[in-house]
Amino acid sequence: MNYDVTIGLEIHVEMKTKSKMFSSSPVGFMQEPNTLTSAYDLAFPGTMPIPNKQAVINAIQVAHALHMEIDHELHFDRKNYFYSDLPKGYQITQDKRPLGHDGYLMIGKEKVLIERLHLEEDTAKQLHFPKFTLVDYNRAGIPLMEIVTKPCIHSAEVAAKYVETIREIVLFLGVSDGKMEEGQLRCDVNVSVKRADSKTLGTKVEVKNINSFNHIKIALDYEIARQIKAIESGEKIIQETRRYDEEHKATKAMRVKTDSVDYKYFTEDNLIPIKLSDEFINDAIKTSHELASEKRERYQKQFGLSEYDTNILLASLDITSYFDDCAKLSKHYKAIANWLMVDITAYLNKAGLSIKELTITPNQLVELINEIELGHISNKQGREVFACMLKEHLDVKNAKEKLGIVNQDSSDITIRQLVIEVLDNNAQSISDYHHGKDRALGFLIGQVMKKSGGKVNPALTSKIMIEELNRRKK
Amino acid sequence: MNYLDLTITAMHEALVKKQVTPLELTSEAIKRIKEDKNNAIEYLCEQEALAFAKTLTTPEKDNPLWGIPFAVKDNISTKDIPTTASADILNGYVPIFDATAISKLKAKKAVMIAKTTLDSLAMGGSGTTGHLGKTYNPYDPSHTRMIAGSSCGSASVVSSSIVPFALGSDTGDSIRKPASFAGLVGFKPTWGRISRFGLFPFVPSLDALGFFTRSVEDAAILLNVLAGHDEADYTSSLVQVDDYTKELNNPLKGVKIAVIQEIIDSFTDQDIIKRFNETIKIYQSLGAKVDYVHLDKHLLMTLFPTYYIISCAEATSNNANLDGIKFGPYYDADNYIEVMKKARTAGFSERIKRRFVLGSFALMKENQNELFLRAAKNRHKIVDEINKIFKDYDVIYAPASPSIAPRFDSVTNQLQDEYLIADNYMCIGNFGGYPSLTLPVGFKDNMPFGFNLTAKPFMEAKLFNIAKALEDKLGYFNLSARNKK
């Protein structure tokens, strides 16, 4: 029997603006509890919401990246409900007119339709202990955007890929760090399954509490299998909310959904409509940071990097920023990528540092790469210089001096003379080379290096050596 | 005569001439509060006021509020001074910030003397539902007549000459109605003209922070200080602020006054009607054109239900922050729902709970179209009709209350014209965000009553001009129960 799977996602993204959505309290993560608040965040009577421009700009940028229609007027509504983490007894959100509507995102060949993107404010954070709960209002009021798909996804794989793509978008736009583990990106998933030949829709089950990208596919695969099994054994699927249980890699029933809660939405009349001019919207879009997908294309088409290298670089936004800085200074794109992927990554991992903490600036790295590419120093010497720069906090010139490295001779004529001298004295090796013994080439180059005292550029020497050897071919 | 009996303007002159000091005025105001028997005060700022008044030694000639004592309705946030909106659920609450209006008055070195009582959470019109129970009308020493509310305490202290002005709030007529019963000028500005930051919200789109004074000029002077855009109130207007005193003494020639016939028809007290007709003659004699215009009576009868539904509905949401967790009395329980429920059950009066339940019904998904949204549509219709009148007229004029202050034990039929229209039509001022002012015009049985003028948005200067012309003619200036003529 075939089954139709239907998945819809609601993603909440916590923004990393400097101040909150409707108050000027600073936004920060992992700070001392209740040190980033002001009267509005705890709903003191008489406080009023004042909307944050950057949060609006961020939402426009994400809505644009999701190919959405952007409303030229912002309207806010109240969602009324009582909960211990909700200071005002209502949340300001956009019910009737979301900032963005009717967009899509391509996931491979699948088009995921996105219904709406709207702005709202986060709730307080609760810390649960066995006998009590502590409430920290630092999070209360941090700008959120909620992105809601249509129920149009038909596999766990596409759903998981969609969430990852959304994360990549908000990360590269600089809107959020998108860390699921830290709740900066939260997703609720609606899953329903029905027999392919059945005309009636499947029962919608909501899965919450998926706290890691790695768990999305596992949780959804489990939930889909659970529902299919239930249908096959003739059980009725209950409309309910389930939570993902990381330990058992399973979804567990949380609560049955009765009549949907009535949030008694009405317009927030402490705010007035906000007109967004074409100029404002276009400026927001124009000043957007480059999306991951755009970077990926640029790195491959413009810089000639492989898909493999591109993906490694794009795994970290900070690495791409460093790369982009270097790429503005030098056209040795492949070399820059290699340094970042190999030596720099190895060093950072070992030292437990992030690229932002790297003491070598993009300027210095490019200078080092130029030294190598110009043949002034060998690759091996380059690595020594790099290590010395890190260790002694020196620039390229001083590191070279410290290591006593002098520039390699790269003049064609000098090298050719040495090559000819060596060949004249090693007839046997020439013969060996011409009979296919590649080792002979290495030996001959080694002789040249020795004669020069290691001061010639090995790559150039090799090139000239091959030319001269071919000339002596009978 | 005591200097505290003067209007702001006259008191300012005496202060500048050093005939009296802020400390003397403050001490006298405190003394009068302690002797007062009208149940008007939630919190007396004795130490704070005296300490501040002592620092005021050099009169500021160009600052009309320098050293002037004032009182504040207790639903306006005052830093480090308890502010409870006369609701048990806020007992003990001490705000950590000042309302913008308070900051502005502090900057002008006016001296805050007391927080005044109100109908709990400003939800009521009788001046009987706050912490102190009934607030009495200072004109009635037998304590049988109300002063009305919700700004009952502020009306009372200005009427008793304890202070020359007091801040209030007006969502339906909460300043303008008590002003009528207390013989005062009661003013609510255009919506957005005075910042609401720090005013406890009841219905944000109807709420206005306003004040009581004992002269029209004082009201204009106060608006000069309090008007203006505020970055802390997103709904506060960017419309240019006027000098609201500049038109005060303009001749009324060319001024057009509309009287809505169907509103006047709903009044039954012939003494009020008689006086009203006399004032119309005065206006005409001053060169104003007064016309009777018509408005569908049926529409007028829907004013009150429209107001009631919208205000109850929004009040549920605006008071949902009151749960005993962040401020106010905390009640222990086994779970957070019970914690909140205990606080709210104990902290709200029965009357308020009834309004909340009614309001929540109006907002329910299955009812919202028929109740809340229909009321909002009707509000739209009402405002459209009023705006049609304002196309041809500067102000709409009518008595501010059906009669003099009612007795506490009087009963009203809530389905009668007199109740639905005469007693409640002033919410028009809130529906359309119009500036609106009540001024004293006469006495009956030794009790004062007032008439109301309502103007187009942002036409406060004109409104004061038209009000002052009548004040001048009638001589009802600086009335107080203390210095009854």
Added chain:
Amino acid sequence: MKEVTLASLKEAANRLLFDMSEAEYKTLLEEFKTVSKQMALIAEDKSVDNYSPMIYPFPVATDSLREDIPCKPESRETILKNAKNKMAGQIKLPKVVS
């Protein structure tokens, strides 16, 4: 329209997180009758539904938004000084079961 009964009023009060006495619910039921009659006045005028719900007293809009500049936050002592049940710089509640 949801039917107005003692039970539905109790449920509504419960959702607003407070309770009332039986007598109070009865008063409320009576009050609903008056309000319903008053509301019926509005419903009589069929032209009302042609109007859009009025939210602001007159047309208002803005194009100004707050710049994203953080203020100095309140100290923890100040922000929590009105809260009665506290622990370790946080507000303490009975265990919230989600």
